[in-house]
Amino acid sequence: MSRRVITGFSNPTVKFVRSLRDKKHRKREQRFLAEGLRLLTDARAGGRLPEILLMAQGREAHPLLAELEQAVSAVGGDVIELPVDILAKVTGKDNPQAVAGVFAEWDTGLDQIDRAAAPLWLVAQAMRDPGNLGTMLRTADAVGAGGLILLDDCVDPFSVEAVRASMGAIFTQGLAQARWDEFLPWLRRAEGQLVAASLRDAVPYRGAAYAAPCFVMVGNESRGLPEDYELACDLRVTMPMKGRADSLNAAVAGAVLAYEVLATLEG
Amino acid sequence: MSRRVITGFSNPTVKFVRSLRDKKHRKREQRFLAEGLRLLTDARAGGRLPEILLMAQGREAHPLLAELEQAVSAVGGDVIELPVDILAKVTGKDNPQAVAGVFAEWDTGLDQIDRAAAPLWLVAQAMRDPGNLGTMLRTADAVGAGGLILLDDCVDPFSVEAVRASMGAIFTQGLAQARWDEFLPWLRRAEGQLVAASLRDAVPYRGAAYAAPCFVMVGNESRGLPEDYELACDLRVTMPMKGRADSLNAAVAGAVLAYEVLATLEG
Structure with missing residues (x-):
């Protein structure tokens, strides 16, 4: 399992994820952000894994999160650990969930x-x-x-x-x-x-x-x-x-x- | 019927109404803002008249609004006409409704x-x-x-x-x-x-x-x-x-x- 640690707000991945809060960027990139272990676990159960998994430093360990990280790594996804204040800026929430993921939108024909x-x-x-x-x-x-x-x-x-x-x-x-x-x-x-x-x-x-x-x-x-x-x-x-x-x-x-x-x- | 025209954003009534968007002010003043002729007409039907009635300049005439203005005036309420851009700032909406009212909160025991x-x-x-x-x-x-x-x-x-x-x-x-x-x-x-x-x-x-x-x-x-x-x-x-x-x-x-x-x- 490979995991990157990001500590700076100017990191391109951080900027990319943050840009998805904007509708225009989201549409262009066809990617969206979902927050929280519950949501990400539901996603996995529905057969959807995040392309990028963001985890706050200092989070509590959780078996479901460990499984999720393994699953994302196994398909070559990007697993990132970052300070909670950067995660807060990315998600736009003062008290962000400890985990968030970037998903590819899917075909809705x-x-x-x-x-x-x-x-x-x-x-x-x-x-x-x-x-x-x-x-x-x-x-x-x-x-x-x-x-x-x-x-x-x-x-x-x-x-x-x-x-x-x-x-x-x-x-x-x-x-x-x-x-x-x-x-x-x-x-x-x-x-x-x-x-x-x-x-x-x-x-x-x-x-x-x-x-x-x-x-x-x-x-x-x-x-x-x-x-x-x-x-x-x-x-x-x-x-x-x-x-x-x-x-x-x-x-x-x-x-x-x-x-x-x-x-x-x-x- | 008396009606005041306000043209400046620094007018104290404008500032007062605008402050009601803030929860702290709303609680202190025990007053709240409701927007739109439909809402204000429902209020009147429910026996509630605004203490302050705000009407945008250049609005379309409407019999229900005329009745509302008369009713507010009759009980000594404050009827104010103001430019639409000031009303937009007051209500915090880019496209404000043409009319808004400030109501006293009521006893909810x-x-x-x-x-x-x-x-x-x-x-x-x-x-x-x-x-x-x-x-x-x-x-x-x-x-x-x-x-x-x-x-x-x-x-x-x-x-x-x-x-x-x-x-x-x-x-x-x-x-x-x-x-x-x-x-x-x-x-x-x-x-x-x-x-x-x-x-x-x-x-x-x-x-x-x-x-x-x-x-x-x-x-x-x-x-x-x-x-x-x-x-x-x-x-x-x-x-x-x-x-x-x-x-x-x-x-x-x-x-x-x-x-x-x-x-x-x-x-």
């Missing part, structure tokens, strides 16, 4: 999705909030979905905030990005029920005739789904809205619906 | 809660994320809950992020802040069923014997609920967790549970 692999899929259209996107991934994990399909101009799923909010699900859930006019023909090529919450010609969300593979779609945080997207759905459902606001957070609406679908399919 | 007013209440313990807290308020609105009770060290519900995420529900939902050792005796003084998601001696969340008034409690984002809080519950329920992470976002878990309670109580 629709052809990565095997719809037969799960009874339930989540779909988000033009979702702009990285916390919501990460939360959707986490919900997908919890309901046993196959993953999350991002339509149109969604926020970057590899952003620091989205990765953090996903609590590791970014590494274990299927993830695809597509335009609506790619997605709909793809969906119609095989079995698949497209479902959305809607007020147009909709049935109550409880007891609706959900069928696997079921694709639960939520729309943009402020505008909701475009009308033609709703009309293309196989099933439109309403959820009770008893208050003044007549709306739910998009990730919350998706989760309530997904749990209802799960109960029906398992019922 | 437990005695503000009339449990008979609603069949369902949400309770959050040590919730640290302002987006989650605002989302819980929004969910409370949607499920027709009476409001949200914040236990122990929660994030400030009057923070900019929480107010924004609440989508106006901060103004229309009941809101109380209490320590656990105040809350539990208060709860036990009258009817009220305390429910939480738990793995300890729990029943499936679907079909559980929810009863009004039902208090749905969720715990801290990383630690969950303390064990003694769970044990004090009248009903502990489990939700399916089919993935690796074995957890849900706190606001999502609260919402899925709240919708289940609603369906049971209305069933």
Whole structure:
């Protein structure tokens, strides 16, 4: 096992990793940063190893970290030890986790999705909030979905905030990005029920005739789904809205619906 | 109707409003800022008028804004017109909403809660994320809950992020802040069923014997609920967790549970 020790902030690797906090650099490099042993362990379980593993000096020893370091070394990854204050600057956090990793982004084409692999899929259209996107991934994990399909101009799923909010699900859930006019023909090529919450010609969300593979779609945080997207759905459902606001957070609406679908399919 | 025009950034009122973005100042002044005509209209509908109403020059006229200005003036509030770039500095946003208001915080003692007013209440313990807290308020609105009770060290519900995420529900939902050792005796003084998601001696969340008034409690984002809080519950329920992470976002878990309670109580 080889391990480099870096002590200076001007080191090119340190500068490179730090630059990934910037969206422009992240996009250009197709690399992103994930922090924390929990997240990195989930990544490894999902078959993803960091290209660069950063470990703070003075960290506590942990068997999972030792295994991770070995695994990264074994595939020729870069293992770096550095002072905690430099790691703090790299990650932009005052109290950084003791370990972080740089991962290569992966292919998120629709052809990565095997719809037969799960009874339930989540779909988000033009979702702009990285916390919501990460939360959707986490919900997908919890309901046993196959993953999350991002339509149109969604926020970057590899952003620091989205990765953090996903609590590791970014590494274990299927993830695809597509335009609506790619997605709909793809969906119609095989079995698949497209479902959305809607007020147009909709049935109550409880007891609706959900069928696997079921694709639960939520729309943009402020505008909701475009009308033609709703009309293309196989099933439109309403959820009770008893208050003044007549709306739910998009990730919350998706989760309530997904749990209802799960109960029906398992019922 | 009197209206002041402010054109300088050094104006004391401008400085005062701007200082409210800082938590320390907000706490000292017991005042908070809310942005956008929608939010301010919800506030008015909930019986809350801003003490200071800020309107950007060059804004579009709107009947609801005209009514709001009249209402604020009628109770002796301060109505201010200012250039959009100064409003941007005040609110800290590049593209500020055309209107903002400074509100006095209100009493959030437990005695503000009339449990008979609603069949369902949400309770959050040590919730640290302002987006989650605002989302819980929004969910409370949607499920027709009476409001949200914040236990122990929660994030400030009057923070900019929480107010924004609440989508106006901060103004229309009941809101109380209490320590656990105040809350539990208060709860036990009258009817009220305390429910939480738990793995300890729990029943499936679907079909559980929810009863009004039902208090749905969720715990801290990383630690969950303390064990003694769970044990004090009248009903502990489990939700399916089919993935690796074995957890849900706190606001999502609260919402899925709240919708289940609603369906049971209305069933």
